[in-house]
Amino acid sequence: MEYIIGQSRAAQRPAGGLIDEAGAPAMASAAAHNDAGMIVDGNQDTFMQDVLEASRTMPVLVDFWATWCGPCKQLTPVLEKIVRSAGGRVKLVKIDVDANRALAQQLAQVGLPLQSIPLVAAFWQGQILDLFQGAQPESEIKRFVEGLLQAAGGGSMPAADLIAAARAALDAGSAEEAAGLYSQTIEIEPENPAAWGGLTRALIAMGDEDAAEAALADVPAKIAEHAEITGARAALDLKREGRKAAEAAEDLRRRLAADPADHEARYELAAALNAAGLRQEAADELLSIMRQDRGWNDDAARLQLIRLFEAWGHDDPATLQARRRMSSLLFS
Secondary structure (H helix, E strand, O other), rough: EEOOOEOOOOOOOOOOOOOOOHHHHHHHHHHHHHHHOOOEEEEOOOOOHHHHHHHHOOOOOEEEEOOOOOHHHHHHHHHHHHHHOOOOOEEEEHHHHHHHHHHHHHHHHHHOOOOOOOOOEEEEEOOEEEEOOOOHHHHHHHHHHHHHHOOOOOOOOOOHHHHHHHHHHHHHHHHHHHHHHHHHHHHHHOHHHHHHHHHHHHHHHHHOOHHHHHHHHHHOOOHHOOOHHHHHHHHHHHHHHHHHHHHOOHHHHHHHHHHOOOHHHHHHHHHHHHHOOHHHHHHHHHHHHHHHHOHHHHOOEEEEEHHHHHOOOOOOOHHHHHHHHHHHOOOO
């Protein structure tokens, strides 16, 4: 079982690949500007430059595929994602064997088993270093690439770089890609709280709350109370509460139109707004309660704001702005 990448009992993904047709466009748009020549379509005219010469300075994966090959369509998007995750340490060249028959025949003569595709060959220093055939699980492909990087002296992608890439992907709306990067970090550093918290938030963004809950259950006890973990746990709780409130949002707005002092309705509306991703609007409703009745319901509005800050992250722009406004209310 896997979250997205990496072993866990959290959630199985549907068969047919880790990047499905619905998820691929969003991931591609978020990552395309980062390819920077690391993922290219090669042919028999460019093979020398794209593969043999390029492998003098970095490892090169060559994905031999064909349009009629179903497993190829499953494998290639996974290869692309892993190459992007490597942060420029490895290159991917995709070659259609049907469109490049002369090259395929030439490579077959030197021992590449191109009669059975998909086939992925790893080139380093102008030579074939390793290869595999068939659509492999993503975890196996990651291990293959890690081994290639180690053999080439490039080492693994540092955890800090993976975390940064994951946060960028999540901010860009590519939650599945982010979950994969966070899972990859956990494999390197099993007690990295930022990776566990980020994975949980990514799964929430994907709408997979059961997997997010399972991820939290898998967090090592040593870091279970770290701020990254408690914040992710708060984000999951608030998401569930907000979904219930969202179903009654129109009724809540009608109640407030009839009675602006209906603090209970305003409190529930804040939960619905937060669940919809409207962070500043959610904070506005809670701050409005505090302005009208600071101690309402045993300080419930202030305490809920603090929960939101934990869920959003203490350095989130919405947190910083709302905290300043709350402080001005409390200390005025």
